[in-house]
Amino acid sequence: MKTKLFTTLLACFIITSVFSQSNLNDYKYIIVPKKFDFLKQENQYRLNALTKFLFEKNGFTTVVEGEQYPDDLAGNVCMGLTSDVEKGKGMFKTKLSIVLKNCQGGVIYKSEVGESRIKEYDKSYAEALRNAFKSFETVDYKYTPNGNNSVIASNKVETKKEVSQELQKLKEEIKSLKEEKKEAVKVAENKVSEIVEVPAEATKTVQENVIEGASNILYAQEMVNGFQLVDSSPKVVYRIKKTNLNNVFLVENKNAIIYKKGDDWVLEFYSNNSLIQETLNIKF
Incomplete structure (x- = not known):
C-alpha cells in the first residue's frame, strides 16, 4: 500500500514538473520588478538584483521592469513572465517563494518555499531566496517558440500598419492645414485690398500674422x-x-x-x- 502511494506521488511530481517546464519554455523573458511588495524600498537588501542574478544563473533571460525592453517584448509583453517574491508567515523563520505570472496575471509557476533562520534581514532574505531558487535546478528551461509566435508576428505587423495609417492621417491633416493657411492668406489679402490700398510691406505683415496664427x-x-x-x-x-x-x-x-x-x-x-x-x- 505504501509503495503504491509513493509511486502515485512520484508520478504526480514528475507530471507537474514536466507541465511546469513546458509552460516555462513558452516564455522568452523574465521581468524582474524594481521593488517587492513586502519591502519598503527599491532593491532593498539587494534582493531584486539577487533575483535577477539567480534567474540568469538558471538560464533565463531577464529584463528589469520599467527599463527599455527588447523589440519583441516591447511589441508583445506576453512573451515574458513577471516575477514576484512572496513572503510567508513565520515568527522564527524567513520564508520566501518565487511566483511567475503571465501577462494576464495567471500563475504559471510557483517555487517551493525557501527558509532561513538567520536573524539579520539582509542575510536571512538572501539565504531564503537562494533556497527557493533550488526549485529551478530541476527545471531544464529552454525557450521554445510555439504556435503563438505567428500571432505575435501578426500583432507586430498589425501594429506597424496602424502606426503607418496614423502617420498617413497626420500627413493628410497637415496638408489640409497648409491649404487652409493659403486660403486664409488669400482671403486676408482680398479683404485688405477691398478696404484700402496698402503698401506691399503691410500686406506681407498681414500674411505673416495669419500664417503664424495657424501654425500655433x-x-x-x-x-x-x-x-x-x-x-x-x-x-x-x-x-x-x-x-x-x-x-x-x-x-x-x-x-x-x-x-x-x-x-x-x-x-x-x-x-x-x-x-x-x-x-x-x-x-x-
Missing part, C-alpha cells in the same frame, strides 16, 4: 505616461508627462508645467525670477 496649433500625440505636442511641420515642440492632478502636465527637460485654465492651456515657468505664462492652442 499643437497636436497632442499619446505616448507612455503622457503626450508629445507637435506643430504642423511636424516637429515635436514639447513632451509632457501626466501627474496625479487632472489636466496638469510636467514638461519634459524644462522646469515648467502645462495646465488647463478655463478653455485655454497655459504653459507656466520662471525666467529670471519672474513667473511667465503663455497660452497654448493644443488639440487633443
Whole structure:
C-alpha cells in the first residue's frame, strides 16, 4: 500500500514538473520588478538584483521592469513572465517563494518555499531566496517558440500598419492645414485690398500674422505616461508627462508645467525670477 502511494506521488511530481517546464519554455523573458511588495524600498537588501542574478544563473533571460525592453517584448509583453517574491508567515523563520505570472496575471509557476533562520534581514532574505531558487535546478528551461509566435508576428505587423495609417492621417491633416493657411492668406489679402490700398510691406505683415496664427496649433500625440505636442511641420515642440492632478502636465527637460485654465492651456515657468505664462492652442 505504501509503495503504491509513493509511486502515485512520484508520478504526480514528475507530471507537474514536466507541465511546469513546458509552460516555462513558452516564455522568452523574465521581468524582474524594481521593488517587492513586502519591502519598503527599491532593491532593498539587494534582493531584486539577487533575483535577477539567480534567474540568469538558471538560464533565463531577464529584463528589469520599467527599463527599455527588447523589440519583441516591447511589441508583445506576453512573451515574458513577471516575477514576484512572496513572503510567508513565520515568527522564527524567513520564508520566501518565487511566483511567475503571465501577462494576464495567471500563475504559471510557483517555487517551493525557501527558509532561513538567520536573524539579520539582509542575510536571512538572501539565504531564503537562494533556497527557493533550488526549485529551478530541476527545471531544464529552454525557450521554445510555439504556435503563438505567428500571432505575435501578426500583432507586430498589425501594429506597424496602424502606426503607418496614423502617420498617413497626420500627413493628410497637415496638408489640409497648409491649404487652409493659403486660403486664409488669400482671403486676408482680398479683404485688405477691398478696404484700402496698402503698401506691399503691410500686406506681407498681414500674411505673416495669419500664417503664424495657424501654425500655433499643437497636436497632442499619446505616448507612455503622457503626450508629445507637435506643430504642423511636424516637429515635436514639447513632451509632457501626466501627474496625479487632472489636466496638469510636467514638461519634459524644462522646469515648467502645462495646465488647463478655463478653455485655454497655459504653459507656466520662471525666467529670471519672474513667473511667465503663455497660452497654448493644443488639440487633443
